Amino acid sequence: MNIDKNEQNVITASFKNVLSTDIAVAEKARTEIVQAIEMPLRKTLLTGDTIAGVYTPMDFTDNPNVEFQLDLLTPGQEKEFAAFTLPNVGRIPQAIVEGDYLRVPTYYVGNAIDTSLRFIRNANWPVIQRMLEVLEAGFRKKLNDDGWQVVLAAATDRNIVVADPNAAIGQLTPRLITLMSTFMRRNGGGNSGTSGRSKLTDVFASPEAVMDIRSWGLDLIPDTQRQQYFNTGGDIDEINVFGVKIHALDELGEGQDYQSYYTTTLGGVMGSSDVEIAVGLDLSRQNSFIMPIREDLQIVEDNTMHRKGLFSLYGRMELGFAALDSRCTIISSM
Numbered sequence: 073m074n075i076d077k078n079e080q081n082v083i084t085a086s087f088k089n090v091l092s093t094d095i096a097v098a099e100k101a102r103t104e105i106v107q108a109i110e111m112p113l114r115k116t117l118l119t120g121d122t123i124a125g126v127y128t129p130m131d132f133t134d135n136p137n138v139e140f141q142l143d144l145l146t147p148g149q150e151k152e153f154a155a156f157t158l159p160n161v162g163r164i165p166q167a168i169v170e171g172d173y174l175r176v177p178t179y180y181v182g183n184a185i186d187t188s189l190r191f192i193r194n195a196n197w198p199v200i201q202r203m204l205e206v207l208e209a210g211f212r213k214k215l216n217d218d219g220w221q222v223v224l225a226a227a228t229d230r231n232i233v234v235a236d237p238n239a240a241i242g243q244l245t246p247r248l249i250t251l252m253s254t255f256m257r258r259n260g261g262g263n264s265g266t267s268g269r270s271k272l273t274d275v276f277a278s279p280e281a282v283m284d285i286r287s288w289g290l291d292l293i294p295d296t297q298r299q300q301y302f303n304t305g306g307d308i309d310e311i312n313v314f315g316v317k318i319h320a321l322d323e324l325g326e327g328q329d330y331q332s333y334y335t336t337t338l339g340g341v342m343g344s345s346d347v348e349i350a351v352g353l354d355l356s357r358q359n360s361f362i363m364p365i366r367e368d369l370q371i372v373e374d375n376t377m378h379r380k381g382l383f384s385l386y387g388r389m390e391l392g393f394a395a396l397d398s399r400c401t402i403i404s405s406m
Contacts, residue, residue: 087192090383102373105385121212122321123219125274126355127363127393138176138364138392176394178366183210184374184386192383207385211369215391220323220330222393223361227351227401228338232259234404235343242326242347242406244281246292249313252352252404260354260399270354270399274317277350278325281406282318285311316352324348334403342405354400361400366390 089101132138185207234255236248253272260270311318323330326347334340334349342349354360367390374384395401 087383090192091189102375105373122216122323123363126223126353127219127361128358130362130364132178132364132366133368135366138178138366140174140176140362140394140396142172142174174394174396176362176364176392178364178390178392180367180388180390181211181214182386182388183207183214184384186377186382186384189378189381189383203385207371207387211387211389216323217329219361219363219393221333222395223351223353223401224330224334224340225338226395226398227403228334228340230259230398230401230403232402233341233343234402235346235406236404239406241345242278242281243284244275244277244318244350244406246288246313248350248404248406249275249316249318252350252402253314253316256352256354256399256402268357270397271356272316272352272402273355274319274353275350275404276319276321276324276353277406278328278331278348279320279322280325281348281350282311282320285313285318321351324350340403346405348406350404350406352402352404357397357400360397361393361395364392364394366392 086101086104089097090105092098092101185203187203232255234248234251236243236245236251239245239248249272252275256270256272262269321330322328325331331348335342340349367388369387369389371385371387374386377384
């Protein structure tokens with residue numbers, strides 16, 4: 073949460089003025105608080121979260137429906153299309169093809185935080201900052217979870233699970249990354265000369281699996297590469313293997329939220345001795361994973377809570393998530 077010193081002073085002073093017996097002063101203070109809080113939240117809501125690099129936000133605030141036209145050609149029908157000839161001299165061949173539409177449902181996400189007016193009386197900046205952090209964290213977790221659940225559902229629906237039979241339990245190996253790349257290519261459609269084919273660009277795995285890369289022996293990678301990983305900072309957050317970016321995602325791993333969602337809610341499968349999954353994505357296309365936004369985040373002060381001796385802020389936004397092409401996803405089992 074990055075709020076400059078001037079904004080901090082405005083918020084602190086305004087919080088204390090909320091208690092003023094002068095109605096005009098109290099109302100003005102409430103307005104200043106909302107204005108000072110809304111913009112920092114709006115700027116930082118998608119900063120540093122786990123879906124910012126995966127989903128493409130799309131502005132649908134002025135559109136009545138969130139619809140995307142699908143390709144007129146569906147997989148498996150490629151050979152059913154043929155060239156047309158002129159039926160008569162002077163006539164122009166005409167072909168009218170209508171594609172289907174995909175409608176993405178949107179929904180409201182809301183969060184609120186309350187505190188007593190007595191507590192505000194002694195409020196200082198750390199207290200106010202903590203309120204903002206709690207309000208922001210609620211939005212972030214909801215968006216992260218919903219976005220990754222869509223990714224996992226799309227990957228599970230492909231019914232392709234890649235595994236390295238020679239790897240240790242829970243080990244992310246170079247061979248596994250190669251297999252993920254190969255399977256994504258084999259099952260992405262087209263042929264060797266097709267441009268824009270699906271390709272593995274990013275792999276998300278648990279911190280344990282990513283950090284274990286430092287334990288790769290000379291039987292897996294050359295010593296020069298091992299030296300590079302050893303010289304990386306204490307926390308490996310993103311490295312590159314065969315041109316594929318490897319990311320650590322805390323919610324993946326044995327007993328973690330997204331692992332449980334995959335196995336329990338989605339009924340995803342793994343090898344008999346495997347304990348966790350890694351998720352491979354093709355992020356070379358900016359419109360494979362989309363996040364239509366119908367209503368931007370708005371922060372409002374609930375003045376009806378004043379009678380109860382409370383100061384209340386609540387916010388809401390309307391958005392949705394969709395994976396338009398599941399061929400951009402793949403699951404590996406470790």
